[in-house]
Each structure stands twice: as structure tokens, then as C-alpha cells.
Amino acid sequence: MRLRQIEAFRATMNTGTITGAAHMMSVTQPSVSRLIADLEENLGFRLFDRKSSRLQPTEEASRFYQEVERTFAGIDQLEHVAERIRQEQMGLLNVFSTPALSASLLPSIVKKFHETHPKTEVRLDVRVPMEIFRQLQANTGDVAISNHAAELPGVVQEPLINAVFICALPEGHRLAAKEVITPQDLEGETIIGLSSEGPLNWNKIFKTFEDKGVMYHKWLTTQHAETGYAMVAEGIGIGILEPFSARRWSKIGVVIRPLRPKFDFAFSICFSANKARSSIAQDFAQIVREQLKNDPLPFQC
Known part of the structure; x- marks a missing residue:
């Protein structure tokens, strides 16, 4: 036969x-x-x-x-x-990233990676964290950058950074004159809310405000930090947002200030636990680490 x-x-x-x-x-x-x-x-x-x-x-x-x-x-x-x-073998790298990181952190990293690996094709797939983890569990990606989650089968999460979130203010806002923003400063202000989706528990920020007796308005909620920054630039309200996009938005209508006490969230470089890491995936991860070391995020101390 x-x-x-x-x-x-x-x-x-x-x-x-x-x-x-x-x-x-x-x-x-x-x-x-x-x-x-x-x-x-x-x-x-x-x-x-x-x-x-x-x-x-x-x-x-x-x-x-x-x-x-x-x-x-x-x-x-x-x-x-x-x-x-x-x-x-031909040099294809499948990268997964969250929306915020794909528009802020990834462009300079992809550029540096291409300078050292000019023959490698990069496919950047932008998804929400839990979908990224599902793709890694299915062995369809080489490397990912995402919010850290609880331990997941089939996914290796290597700590990257505990990112301290910042306060984003519209240009000309009364609080822009302050060097540091506290929850009490936000009394009576409109705070742009972020949906509590995936591994980031955004609600802990707003619970802290409420525990301190801070009364604020929250009539607008979005699931993406980039959208939050855009709403701040339009003067709609104040955002407590991820710091990766801060410098770029500070050039287009957003004032960035540290918020104290600090609210930080963990981010990781992720791999499939059931797939051997290629050398180019490891090279890409190293460039990510070097980028954050050589160009620190604002107000992290």
C-alpha cells in the first residue's frame, strides 16, 4: 500500500x-x-x-x-x-504585544532589532493580554510583551519592569503647575476610567481614591490607555495611565506629572513553555531589556 x-x-x-x-x-x-x-x-x-x-x-x-x-x-x-x-530558518519573528506597548515601546525596539537583523521579517500581532497568553499556549508566537498575569500553564513570564503609572493632565489645567499630584488634588475632577480587563486591576486605583474620601467624576471609561491619552489631550479629563506612552503624548497636548502614592503594575517578556526559543527571539527580548535600562520610563523613582 x-x-x-x-x-x-x-x-x-x-x-x-x-x-x-x-x-x-x-x-x-x-x-x-x-x-x-x-x-x-x-x-x-x-x-x-x-x-x-x-x-x-x-x-x-x-x-x-x-x-x-x-x-x-x-x-x-x-x-x-x-x-x-x-x-x-528564513528569519521570521512573530511578536505579540498589547495595544499600548505596540504604539509606544515597540517602534524603537523594532527599529534597533532590524538594524542588527536586517534579513529577519517581523510580524507584530497586537492583542489584549489574555488573547496573547492563549496564542502562546497554542505555540503560535515567538515572544510577547504584556502585562504580567498569574501563573498560566504553557506560558513563561519573565519579569521585565514594574511600571509606575503617571498622572496625565490637559495643557493649561490648574494642576499642571504642581510638581507632584496626590489623590486629594483630584477632588472634584473628571477622571477618565480604564476598564478592569485582563491582569491589570485598574479598580485598585479608584478604590484608593475612594478610601481617602476623594470625590471625583467618572463618566467616561475606555479599555485602552492610548484612547485615554487622546481624551486627556482633548481636555475631557485627567488620566492615571501607563508611562510607556507618556513622552510621546507630552509633545501633543498632555502634561505628565508623577502621582503619589505610586501605583505600579508588572510587565513581562513572555514565551511559550512548550516551544524552543529561537536565537532571534532571545535577541529581541534582550533589546527590549536594554531599551528600558538605557531609556528609563518617566517618574519611576
Whole structure:
């Protein structure tokens, strides 16, 4: 029994005709007929009965086809694995990132990576943290930068930084004259809320305000810090936001000040626990670490 015979049988089952199978396999109809006849001889039972101009699979053929499909599913998986290996050999790096980090931290890192790996193709996939972790569990990514989460099966999280969040103010706001912002300073102000999604528990910030008796307005909530910065720039309210985007937004209508007491959240470099790390993935992770060391985030002390 040869693989080509099995392919001819499978193609005939899938198309319902010798003609369709021949077209699928890019061979002649007599070639398909010969392959199936040889397979029947090897198996010791008939696979098809001819009724009018159609082929009718026998009961034995239907049972045999189920096993063939299971076998080919494994072959398809091997092809996917081979494709990933070929891509790595050609220099393909699949990077996952959260929306905020993709627009703030990643551009300079990708630029530096390209300078040292000019032949490597980079695919940057932007997703929310829990979706990033699901992709790593499925072994579809090489490296990711995300908020740190509780221990997850199939995911390795290496600590990157505990980022201290900053206070973002509209230009001309009364609090822009202060060097440091405290919760009491925000009394009566509109605070742009961030949805408590994924591993970041944004609510701990607002609970602290409430515990201190600070009364504020919160009528606008968004799940992305970049949107929060844009709303601050428009003068809608004040944001307690991630610091990665702070310098860029300070050039386009946002005043950045430290908030005390500090609120910090952990970020990590992540890998799949079930996939060997490529050298280019490790190089990329090292550039990320060096970037944060050489260009520290604002107001982290």
C-alpha cells in the first residue's frame, strides 16, 4: 500500500468522481483508476461500486476513509510544523504585544532589532493580554510583551519592569503647575476610567481614591490607555495611565506629572513553555531589556 494510492482514494471520496480526483491530483483519469484498483488489490476488498455514472463508496470504504482522514490530519499538522521551522530558518519573528506597548515601546525596539537583523521579517500581532497568553499556549508566537498575569500553564513570564503609572493632565489645567499630584488634588475632577480587563486591576486605583474620601467624576471609561491619552489631550479629563506612552503624548497636548502614592503594575517578556526559543527571539527580548535600562520610563523613582 503506497501513499499515492491513499491520496487517490481520498481525492475520489472527497470529489465523488474519478474525474474530480484526477483534477485534484493533477493526473489523468486512468492513473487514478489504476491507483484505486491497486489499492483494492492490496486491501483485499472493494472500495467503490459503479452506479450509473457515479461511484458509490462501499461500507468498507467509508470505514477505511475515517482512518485515512485521521492519518491525513496528522500529516497536515506535520506540514504546519515544517512550515514554522522553514519560517524560522528564513528569519521570521512573530511578536505579540498589547495595544499600548505596540504604539509606544515597540517602534524603537523594532527599529534597533532590524538594524542588527536586517534579513529577519517581523510580524507584530497586537492583542489584549489574555488573547496573547492563549496564542502562546497554542505555540503560535515567538515572544510577547504584556502585562504580567498569574501563573498560566504553557506560558513563561519573565519579569521585565514594574511600571509606575503617571498622572496625565490637559495643557493649561490648574494642576499642571504642581510638581507632584496626590489623590486629594483630584477632588472634584473628571477622571477618565480604564476598564478592569485582563491582569491589570485598574479598580485598585479608584478604590484608593475612594478610601481617602476623594470625590471625583467618572463618566467616561475606555479599555485602552492610548484612547485615554487622546481624551486627556482633548481636555475631557485627567488620566492615571501607563508611562510607556507618556513622552510621546507630552509633545501633543498632555502634561505628565508623577502621582503619589505610586501605583505600579508588572510587565513581562513572555514565551511559550512548550516551544524552543529561537536565537532571534532571545535577541529581541534582550533589546527590549536594554531599551528600558538605557531609556528609563518617566517618574519611576
